Amino acid sequence: MFKHVKDMEYTVHVDRPDPRFANLLLEQFGGPHGELKAAMQYMSQSLGCNDPKIRDLLQDIAAEEMSHLEMVGEAIAMLLGPTDKVAKDFPAIHMALLSGGPLLTNSMGIPWTGSYIESTGDIYADLSSDSTAELRAKLIYERLLQQTDDAGVKDMVRFLLSREESHNFSFMQAIGTLQGKGVDKDFRDSQFSKKYMNMSTGEGDFRGPWNQGNGIQYEENPNEKYGGPAKYGKDRGADASGEVAPGYTDHNRNNPQYSQPNPSQGKPQSPTTMH
Template sequence: MFKHIKDMEYTVRVDRPDPRFANLLLEQFGGPHGELKAAMQYFSQAVGCNDPKLRDMLQDIAAEELSHFEMVGECIAMLLGPTDNVSRDFSAIHMALLPAGPIITNSMGAPWTAAYIETTGDLYTDLASNSSAELRAKLIYERLLQQTDDAGVKDMIRFLLSREESHNFSFLQALETLKGTGTDANFRDTEFTKKYMNLSTGAGDARGPWNQGNGIQYEENPNEKYGGPAAYGQDLGADSKGEIGPGYSDSTRNNPQYTQPKAPTPNVAGQEKPVH
């Protein structure tokens, strides 16, 4: 249940109309990283969340995002100023012609779409996506700060930017409680799980914790080593299907550099190796 609380979360002040900046601010009203997207995404995730604690967090943050949507819309309307009689070169003419206020588009006029919403039902994936969404929104606000000298508007943007940081922190902390679950679970540990494939040519291959240490194996020439069909180990039983059907021999068509490994030596009766 929702109530209309007439006091806004944060008082919006605008020193003077600025239709040009009003148009830029539409990015956070109806854009892919804006407040409406965030509210709808977190609400959608909350509906499908069976963890009562995380559901509560998602609903709280979603509700606050709607309050931010209200703030941005109010600011846009104030920046537009009176729209009953505007000049031909009015820099936000599309808003003056249509609703005389903010429209649910981004700053380029593309309409808001539910395609912006990312929800999978996997809590680890969704919270990681939410954290990234908050960082993208923060980045937009930082860039918007560079486009206005209005003290009141800058004050509101700094508040919103701080709240994006707060939400990002909450999502990151919630992620810590889900380590080893969902898509973070190591559900398919193969020889390829911790390989880094060096697919660059020439000098300057960079090394760091993303491709060394932590059990990572660095493959210098993966195209030569793995040019044929990938093998994920022995089958569980003699009758089980392999990843690739028997008799596959098209290993040179796609990668002429690949050398077909030698066929294993047949077992001698009485010296069979155990099947794992």
């Protein structure tokens, strides 16, 4: 259940109209990293989430993102100023002509779309996506901050930027409680989930926690070791534990040297066979 609380989360104040900046601010109203995208994404994810703790987190932040959409929209309307009569070179002419207020587009006029929403049903994957979304939104606000001298607008943008940091922190902490769950689990050929493939030649190879320690095996020349016909292990069979699904077979189109046995005939398949 939703309620209309007439007090805004943060009181928006604009010193003077600035249609140019109003158009830039549309990026956070109807853009791919904006407030509507965040609200819809977190709400959609929550509806498919069976973990009551994560569901509560997603819906709390989704509700706040709607309040941020209200703030950004209010600021855009105030920055536009009167639109009953505007000059030919009005910097936000599309808003003046169509609505006199914010449109669900980004700053380039591209309409908002549901394809912005990322919802997989896997808690670990979704929260990782959400954390990244907050960082992208923070980056946009940091750049917007450089494009206005309006003290009231800058204060609002700083508030929103700080809330993006807070949401990112919450998502990161929640991810920390899900280690080994969802897509964070080892999958199928687990010996390769801890290998770092050095695909570079020449000087300048660097080592760090991304390719050493934590059980990681560093492969200096993976093409020499694993290239050619696949030979790292026998196929487990369609109903084996850890298999993708019954009847699954590897494609051979990307490796013409590899001939995969046909379980039904016991004969190698032709390298040119397409599955």
